[in-house]
Amino acid sequence: MRISELATRSGVSAASIKWYAREGLLPAGNRTGYNQTEYGEEHLARLHLIRSLIEVGGLSVAAARNVLAAADDPAHPFGDTLGIAQASLPRSTTPPTAESVQQVTDAARAQGWEVFDDNPGLPAAAAVLDRYRALGREDLAATLPGYVRAAEIVAAADLDCITKHLDAGPATAAQTVVVGTVLGDALLAGLRRMAQASESHRRFGPTPGSPS
């Protein structure tokens, strides 16, 4: 198909398609003549994946490229794919303090978790506690035990889903991990907003907006 048809079917503009190809997220099309390029169904499928990561998952183009590179490599071990999907987390430019790393580690161990030093979630979570402190809002860290319990429930649901598809081959398992991790964050953030509104309504009475 021509780029105009690919744009219509994918919902991604022709300019963005060219940009993703230049940036290495999308394989180049097949040049069939001067200023004319053919694209296939594999380009359409790929654009669905790119849109998911960037528009719905909120990843930067650079983060999406890293995540896609891991999902593409059939030789990529499962553990590493998990690691690269995990690297899609926003990263603070400053390393977290030892105090916050310890605070997260303690909260995780209190819930019985095995804590891995090289897990990118550890500095990401510790960086949040550092920001609470910089803002003079150490009190917000009181949410930590509740968040740890919630994260455990989410991870169990994630692993159930991954386990179910282990026999579908490594490519599907990689896609499950990559898509499920990035989009799962967006799903959880959306549900959290809904739960806050519901819980606020339960505790404080009617909130603006009518129940559906």
Next chain:
Amino acid sequence: MRISELATRSGVSAASIKWYAREGLLPAGNRTGYNQTEYGEEHLARLHLIRSLIEVGGLSVAAARNVLAAADDPAHPFGDTLGIAQASLPRSTTPPTAESVQQVTDAARAQGWEVFDDNPGLPAAAAVLDRYRALGREDLAATLPGYVRAAEIVAAADLDCITKHLDAGPATAAQTVVVGTVLGDALLAGLRRMAQASESHRRFGPTPGSPS
């Protein structure tokens, strides 16, 4: 203080400080002469908040500006501040399908939630289910009930924290909501990665990387 001192103390480059001021996130400094501007402690505190939202929370500059505008307005009703912090979610350019909105609504009601039509979390969560479907991975929606239970635990911890600070005045309550919501997503995403690694280790045995 001069911009160079402000940059050192905040960890934000002088170029970024100027950009944030131009974009309306940071109030302008006090011009004391040609090419010389003075900044105060309030600019430092504000830069800590901006860094939190953008670097650690992963918000775009435009999203951070909206969230800060809500936190700044002392007349802003609590419910609206919650609404604007909620609007920090990534937004799909396509409205979600009625089918996915219903699927999220049903899962939330099954957990006893009050569902508000105008909550931005609802289309954000539904957009994720639409992306699962576009990718041919409807099976990933099997995580929904687990995520709903987890979101409820998180929201209860959030509301406990907000409730504790209601008597500190509306400005503090607004800051709690704004900072807690945006950074809370990042904290939860980090803990989720740690929980996945721990759960994967428990189910499948040793993973790359040694326990600390």
